[in-house]
Amino acid sequence: MENKSDFGLIGLAVMGQNLVLNVESRGFQVSVYNRTGSVTDEFVSAHPDKKLVGTQSLEEFVQSLARPRKVMIMVKAGGPVDAVIESLIPLLEEGDIIIDGGNSLYTDTERRDAWLEKEGLRFIGAGVSGGEEGARKGPSIMPGGPESTWDVMKPIFESISAKVDGEACVTHIGPGGAGHYVKMIHNGIEYGDMQLICEAYSIFKAAGFTAEELAAVFTEWNNGDLESYLIQITAEIFKQNDPETGAPIVDVILDTAGQKGTGRWTIMNAVENAVVISTINAAVEARILSSMKEKRVDASTQLEGPKVELSVEKAALVDKVRDALYASKIISYAQGLDLIATTGEQKGWNLDLAAIAAIWRGGCIIRARFLNRITDAYRNNAELSNLMLDPFFKDVLNKNQQNWREVVALAVSNGIPVPAFSASLGYYDSYRNERLSANLLQAQRDFFGAHTYERTDKPRGEFFHTDWPEVID
Structure with missing residues (x-):
């Protein structure tokens, strides 16, 4: 394929479809892949005037992308994300970028970041908010990952995000799972x-x-x-x-x-x-x-x-x-x-x-x-x-x-x-409130468990214990 796509997206549910149309509307050619091939065909044929490349296999999808490849995954959080990544790893090359745009748990994102780094690949966990309308017209995007990877994705993310007072509603949140955390x-x-x-x-x-x-x-x-x-x-x-x-x-x-x-x-x-x-x-x-x-x-x-x-x-x-x-x-x-x-x-x-x-x-x-x-x-x-x-x-x-x-x-x-x-x-x-009832709570803790307490008339950091009377049931 001579004309390689600028961006690729896997998972053509409503959010995925709207993000694709958003990216394409900003002047980028987009490759798409869905596990059910008929969904891909129907989506691409419904938009004949768009710069969309429909693919029927992950191999074809990966080969249609310009390097460094930018692959966004929009599938259900959890196991499905891992399964797609597992299938992509053998097909991608060093420096290619995988973006998880779903609502993944941030600790999963950190695990995947470490996993893909060992494979020589780059990973972004990007929170995307705005629902279907936001995905199509401009969402708020919260990407996490290395600063250098953000620099590569910045032109696309800034172009598709919502704008307020001329400012794009996207910023590099921080490393690792910071984006999905926020x-x-x-x-x-x-x-x-x-x-x-x-x-x-x-x-x-x-x-x-x-x-x-x-x-x-x-x-x-x-x-x-x-x-x-x-x-x-x-x-x-x-x-x-x-x-x-x-x-x-x-x-x-x-x-x-x-x-x-x-x-x-x-x-x-x-x-x-x-x-x-x-x-x-x-x-x-x-x-x-x-x-x-x-x-x-x-x-x-x-x-x-x-x-x-x-x-x-x-x-x-x-x-x-x-x-x-x-x-x-x-x-x-x-x-x-x-x-x-x-x-x-x-x-x-x-x-x-x-x-x-x-x-x-x-x-x-x-x-x-x-x-x-x-x-x-x-x-x-x-x-x-x-x-x-x-x-x-x-x-x-x-x-x-x-x-x-x-x-x-x-x-x-x-x-x-x-x-x-x-x-x-x-x-x-x-x-x-300057003073809460936790003084009584701390007395209770010291009574039954000798957990000690601090005093109002002593410096902070000094701890004391009272010899409380024995309570007979």
Whole structure:
């Protein structure tokens, strides 16, 4: 084949197809391969005017690519990625690049990076956010791997990514698994964002808001500080009616949520690194509880709760819930970024939180107006210990905290579950308290296990033990 392709992609599901069309639209010729050959033929024939090269074998696919070959894998995370890599290794040559664009666990990415380095090949674990639309029009991309490999991929990645204020929503995150790690935490923050919006919806529903009223509320919010992709699509959801019943579509959707694993991975990583991400944790647990539909239906006939009496005037309730949502949203991002910073420091990745926030401003699912503020916060102070302490966000939290409390109290007193709102407020109050009740906890630990404790009247780092009285059962 005389005219070699600039880029190759394996895995022609919807995300893969849209990424191919995006790359091709930027002036690159793209080779494609899918395990089911008919999918390849149908995709290429559906776009006769595009610079696409369909291949029916991995050998043909590899030979169609210009060197250094750039091969992006878009298949299901886990074993399928390893299987494709295994098949590619004998066909590639030294210096060729494999890119995993799926939602792989970052430790798998680190393992594959070491594996391929021994084979003389280069590897990039690239988180890609934005869904089908983002893949086609411009996603946020989070690539990890060697700096030299990023330099080779930079022209393609920058051309296909979303743009905000002239800046491409892609940057070299760091070595090894850093890219997939940041994408994992991005997804955890996304879980928190979505759950917080759902809890606002629960409160409004309990207050008797119609779908039309809800659409108006979220449309208004999307014109203010809460402007984001998730708020925007939520407004659109409330506008849609079910063609079969005529009811709002949201009312006929079963209340059981799915998840693909990145939220759980985020929680497990936070526990390993001793970082609090209570908002994200509450969001993941809410999805798990939602899946227990039959058990919840049974429990609803046996366990009592209060009579719902929301006497707040609707306009006032909208303002209070908006403030609670904004404050809780700040907490979700603060926790996610704290986890990124902590792991990055432990791994020696030298992560740039300002650059990470900047590439989330466009293309990705959590894109939002206030990511500009987060970007500015870390550009102004790269050593910021917690996003809550940035002057802008500190002022928002101080201003919103009273309405935030009233919303949580209102929900709890009416039996409306708001686990993410509550967890966010609990984190805020714990973080801002000079003295917590852990002194009693430490006394308990010393009592039953002689774990010792520090004293308020002695220098930090000195430990003491009390000879506690014997307790007889």
